[in-house]
Amino acid sequence: MSITIKHLALHQLVAAQQVNPEEGAKVELLVNESLVEVTPIVEGMVEKLHQLYSMKNKGFAVFSHKAQSTSAQIPNDDNNQVQNESSDFDVVNDEISIDHSSNDSALDNIYRRVPFVELFQALQNDEMDFLIFSEKAATNLVHEINQYSFAEPGLLLMCHYHHVANDYLYMAILQHTQSTSVKNDFTIEIIDALDIEKSDIMARLDITEWTHNQDSSRYLTFLRGRIGRKVGDFFLDFLGAETGLDPKRQTQTLIQAIDDYCEAHTLAKEEEQLYKKDVVQYCQVQAKQGEELSIEGLSSFLSPKEHPVLSTKPDVVDFASFTESKGYDLADSFPADTSAIKKLTKFTGSGGGVTISFTSEQLGQKIVWDKETDTLTIKGTPPNLRDQLERFYD
Numbered sequence: 001m002s003i004t005i006k007h008l009a010l011h012q013l014v015a016a017q018q019v020n021p022e023e024g025a026k027v028e029l030l031v032n033e034s035l036v037e038v039t040p041i042v043e044g045m046v047e048k049l050h051q052l053y054s055m056k057n058k059g060f061a062v063f064s065h066k067a068q069s070t071s072a073q074i075p076n077d078d079n080n081q082v083q084n085e086s087s088d089f090d091v092v093n094d095e096i097s098i099d100h101s102s103n104d105s106a107l108d109n110i111y112r113r114v115p116f117v118e119l120f121q122a123l124q125n126d127e128m129d130f131l132i133f134s135e136k137a138a139t140n141l142v143h144e145i146n147q148y149s150f151a152e153p154g155l156l157l158m159c160h161y162h163h164v165a166n167d168y169l170y171m172a173i174l175q176h177t178q179s180t181s182v183k184n185d186f187t188i189e190i191i192d193a194l195d196i197e198k199s200d201i202m203a204r205l206d207i208t209e210w211t212h213n214q215d216s217s218r219y220l221t222f223l224r225g226r227i228g229r230k231v232g233d234f235f236l237d238f239l240g241a242e243t244g245l246d247p248k249r250q251t252q253t254l255i256q257a258i259d260d261y262c263e264a265h266t267l268a269k270e271e272e273q274l275y276k277k278d279v280v281q282y283c284q285v286q287a288k289q290g291e292e293l294s295i296e297g298l299s300s301f302l303s304p305k306e307h308p309v310l311s312t313k314p315d316v317v318d319f320a321s322f323t324e325s326k327g328y329d330l331a332d333s334f335p336a337d338t339s340a341i342k343k344l345t346k347f348t349g350s351g352g353g354v355t356i357s358f359t360s361e362q363l364g365q366k367i368v369w370d371k372e373t374d375t376l377t378i379k380g381t382p383p384n385l386r387d388q389l390e391r392f393y394d
Contacts (some may be wrong), residue, residue: 002050002163002164003043003046003047003050003161003162003163004161004163004282005038005042005043005046005159005160005161006130006160006161006162006239007035007130007131007159007160007163008035008038008042008046008133008157008158008159008160008165009032009035009036009134009135009156009157009159010032010036010155010156010158010159011029011030011031011032011128011134011135011138011155011156011158012029012030012032012153012154012155012156013027013028013029013030013145013152013153013154013156013173014027014028014030014153014154015027015028015153016028016146017115018155021063024149024151025151025152026151027142027145027151027153027376028142028148029136029138029142029150029156031135032133033131035036035130036044040044041359045162045194045196046159047155048162048172048196049159049196049202049267050163050170051267051290052056052197053170053202053204053223054157054211054290054373055290056200056202056223056224056305057223057224057335058222058224058335059221059222059223059224059232059235059243060217060218060219060220060221060240060243060244060246060247061222061235061239061241061242061243061244062216062217062218062219062220062223062235062238062242062244063116063117063210063220063239063241064241064242065236070363075082077294078171083235087141091385092125111123114136114139114140115240116137116238116239116240117239117240118167119133119136119137119140120205124211129310130158130160134158137158137171138156138158141156141171141238144234144237144238145173145234145238146235147237148230148233149230150201150230150232150234152175152190154173154175154176154201155173155174155176155194156169156171156172156173156174157170157171157172157173157174157177158170158227159171160207165208166206166207166208166209167207167208168173168204168205168207169205169207170201170204171202171204172199172201172202172203173199173201173202174194174196174199175194175195175198175199176192176193176194176195177192177193177194177195177198178190178192178193179191179192179193180363185347185356186211200231201223201224201231201234202221202222202223203220203221203222203238203363204220204221205219205220205237206218206220206221208220210249211336217244217245217331218242218244218245218334219244220239220241222235225388238294245331245334246333247334248337248340250255250330250331250336251334251336251337251340251341252340253329253332254293254336254341255327255340255343256324256328256360257319257322257323257328257346258275258276258279258328258344261319261323262275262276264315265310265313266313267309267313269310269316273345273360273361274305274308274309275302275309275310276344276345276360277344277345277361278302278307279298279302279341279344280341280342280344280345282297282298282301282302283298283336283338283341284338286336287336287338289337292325292332292333292334292335293297293334293335293336294332294333294337295319295320295330295331295332295333296320296332297324297333298319298320299319299320299321300318301316302319303318304316304317304318330384343358345360345361346358346359346360347363348362356376363380366378366379366380367379
């Protein structure tokens, strides 16, 4: 296994009784009173979650200054009993109770007293153990997720694990699904299973990065979720965070830097196409491996001494030195937006019922554009398109 699990907590989110149907579905927290024992099966599950998370499109965030500066009072857990001064929010013998008769603003004030970052700092300072931390964080999570339309029952997982040189705190809401299984006597049965691959409510804190570099813009990550679900907004609220590194903006800056680099070294059209094609290749390989684009790595891959285009040019500087000297606002590494990167070597457009996409290599050869008449001439259509046209006219 490439990971080492330090602590793993599982709690259940169950459907709450609806008092007002117009408010939408709500969930309640069912607390697990002990941590999960680490077994090879558990390690395999967390390893798979780690791999899946690494491959998905993520947003970046940082703890807000307001959250980090809050001097919250961490409730005392002596005698396994916690009671807030307001009595609206109690935890007694691990049972969570909220007095819904109080007004919402009072409840909001209670939740704000212990933001996520304060809870985690208390955990790091050994002021509470991981189980208590997970219970309190889960309570805050339930409060926040009930403000959104995607609050639904599931399994809440919180795991502290080590991978390579970093420690991580991983949080996810996993849904159940039904599957079929064939028994030894060849009878088929329906079984419940965790739908890990389709889960999209996940977040992770890079503990090592945050501990050693709190000025970083990338130690918190979260899955963006499906369009319209506002999963990103939920995680920012729950974690007391604000948007950090913006991969799309970084990618656009990189594309501009590539264009400027080609222009600065007076590359001919064919040379520019070859250079940009290699840039796209590097980015795609990194993405497939679940790795980020590294400016130094890209610069090394396109070394002026070895690249067939640059090696013939005088006074060529490497790409990393070029971006540094020109002051581009680029992080040392970031997950590149591969769909945007492809635009370095492709022309695409749509409108009026027409969608066209082709590589820059085809322009001037199979595809000719007449600027005066704004006309594209395509010499030789793709086989599948030609087949459709022939069947249409027959």
